[in-house]
Amino acid sequence: MLVNERDYKVVRRLPEGKAGSSWVVTDGERNYVLKEFDSELGSPAELTRAQKLGSQRLRAAGIRVPALVDVDYARNRILREYIDGENAFALVLCRSVGDDIVLQLYDMSQRAESAGCNLDYFPTNFVLAKGQLWYVNYDANPFMEEWSLDNWGIQYWRQSPELELYLREYGAEFTGYETGHSTGVQETPAGC
Template identity: 40%
Template sequence: MNTIKVNNREFNVIKLLGKGKGGYSYLVTDGRREYVVKQIHHEPCEYYQFGDKIQSEINDYKKLEAAEINIPKMLDVDKENERILKEYVDGDTIYDIVLKDEMKKQYVEQVKDMCSKLYALHMNIDYFPTNFIVNDDKLWYIDFECNDYMEEWNFENWGIKYWSKTPELLKYYNEHKE
């Protein structure tokens, strides 16, 4: 894929950034700026049930925006082709930072600050470290997925297991390295 359209705007694809349970994210450019285009996919996911994925992304974005946590701006939605254009936040993921032994205490403090805002609204986000980017020492949640709060899936009980070189993170790394 060399180009991708979001509504009537065409973008040159620079590279695949990653694949999640709901879609593929591509770094793209219009020749002036870089963006991310998320292309929704409908591949099966054994541990997560989806409804209308594109509408869920829109609804979740609005909830996260209202929660006032750092997320990239949703710039456009192409419902017909199930594509989302969003702001590109440059930086390393927490996953890469952990693997390079460059983790800083302030990143965990920042995610805990996000948690305090989210828990007050009875929400969880996907705390897996590939969903977080550090840009100028500021933590960004780059996914738009959020769910009703469940203690089992909060940061302290689930997410923290992947924010350092724990057995869980190393197992994931060994199963997904290229």
């Protein structure tokens, strides 16, 4: 797959996201995540620009996000650092979200709110690597109290009625769980 005329080999496809498709790719030395925007959420060109701006805004706020490596505006693709770790949604399903993870999540939330934005707090957007929680998405929407961690996101980080309802409604669609930047899960991930 090309990013600004540099060719990357696909290692594996990641489950479909809301805004497009993602793959783990390699240049032969390192792995990356390549995301291509093809969404009904907005024009692919606008989404590509928003991801670059989101990356800059989140880094400036001190939120741990993968480095943005390259942006290909002609193909509506971004290339970012691959964070090798455990997807947080698998940890939620295994009831393995400890206080240290929750504290890191709240620290990110406070930093985002101070920067005037919300993260997408759904756990599939987070990876735990070497004890550190990473936000592996560049979505940084304008802050709205109703979409804050306390009012929306935290309900999906614990066994809650909202999580149970979500799994009943969408669980069958979440298959192919992978570590790293996956957005898909099985109802009972391996290792639980």
